[in-house]
Amino acid sequence: MTVMDEAARSAVIPRGRPAGRGDGGERSAMSYAFIALYAVLTIAFGILPALYAVYLAFTDGDGRFAGIANFTKVMGDFRFLPAVAHVALYLVMWLVALVVLVSFLAIVVHTVRVRWLSKTLRLVFYLPGALAGASSVLLWLFVLDPTASPVSGLLHLMGFSSFVQVIVPANLPPVFAVIAFWTGAGGWIVIMYGALNNISRDVIEAARIDGASTVQIAWRIQLPLLRKWISYMGIMSLAAGTQLFVEPQLLSQASNAVVPNDYSLNQLAYQYAFQQNDFNGAAAISLLLLVVALALSAVFVTRGGLFERG
């Protein structure tokens, strides 16, 4: 197995303070040297941009304090609520599919006893993860274009005969959900599989002897033990999904603007910054998205208990 697994499994070092910090001077000076570059990067690309976005979001174009004017402006924008609705609908579809199917597929792959089969299945599920971002969207443009698609029969069966028909706005949330699932699910299946391997064989064995079926074992033992990982996956995916950008951006370009270029919130922020030269409005939207991501992350770090804290 891998180093990190071994590392994590081996006895955890007592969390106490390191011995001998009394002879401090040189030691903590060296510590600061060790963290210096990382600290500089954290400040430059984590803290400062966030603070600058806060500043821009609460000032106007001339740098005067504007209160919440930028927020009321972007939220009152006729494109704002539709963008929220688009992203929300996409998120619901994607997250439900992710949670249900990833758990299901991970448990099934885990029950497969034939080694090569289980290994091949995992590889097949996980490889599309290499095609992230623009590449996977491009691939799916092909798949969804009935003239070139490898599954054109299926598309025709569903009543689509041209690309433009496939990507009418009402279809986009499921389309994006499918793309995101195709790219991202495999990684999580592999991770859940790893987590399932950590469930003690004795527990499963005992359940079997008590007469539990495979389904009962999955439902009563494996799923509850996966809960932590499922919520991890859910939170990470929720945070990432609110950032939807590349999929609608490329589709908009590929469809000659049948898909609007302000379909998602991040696109709207981009439009504010680069079409309207309104950095204050762009900062306000970015800040709203950042607050959502921060809140999710903070709840998870402080309540989730998945990550050990020193």
Added chain:
Amino acid sequence: MTTVDAGRHARRPSGVSGWSGRTIVAVVVAIFVLFFVIPMVWLLLATTKSAHGLIVDHPFLPGSLGDLAANWDQLFGFQDGAVTAWVGNSALYAVGALIITIIASIPAGYAMALTEFRFRRSLLVLTLIVMLIPNTALVLPIFLELNVVGLIGSPLSVILPMSFFPFGVYLTYIYFSTSVPRDLLAAARLDGCTELQVFTRVALPLAAPVVALVAFFSFVQSWNNFFLPFVMLPSSDGYPVQVGLTSLLASTPAFNPSSAGAQSVQLPTLALATVISVLPVLIVFLFAQRFLVAGMTAGGTKE
């Protein structure tokens, strides 16, 4: 194991997990296998076809090497070799960010795991929180910031933000705090090592596995990054290949009818571009499945 298994199968209660249940599960899994495999296989085959062949030929029959060569020529002839430049840019950004990430995160993770200093805890919590924020969330704020200092358009505007990689620091932190005993460091100190020597002579030689792990995640993330370079680099010369794909897409008449002309790109050429844009990551992925599990589950096994 086999004998035990056989006994177990015999005892398995019938019902949903019986014969019919298993068939249904097998069919569902087969459907998902097709769902994951078909697009990839088809994409590879599409690169060997002509634009006409792509539409009329059977989707799962390979084309010819001649067509592959023609597609190759068209792709690398696009805008006088723009694709070569984009791939080079991607490599520059991803490797540049990788090097800075390693230099920044290995010592930082080490210090946070095995030494004591004043803001250790705050830095650790901050790292955890920022690590879970999607990296796109800070792109526009970083753009606004770098715009002030006039870095937009420079390779540094991409490399430096990519080098801020809290996940790498967290992985290093977990590695050092769980697999390098403090006693080892204490012994080195007793032997007269300075703090710097403790790090370079004891900790660093043990760090190879975590360096590989951080390198894997950093490289994949940087290579696939779209939003950051899309925003930071206004000129096509500076595009990484992921962003360059949008230029190709815009020049593909099949998707953008207004683009027909001398520089137009055919569908199989676009397919080839897609393959080339992911090739390095695909190769890394083929060999790194366990890295993924190791990295994502690091620290999570503690109940």
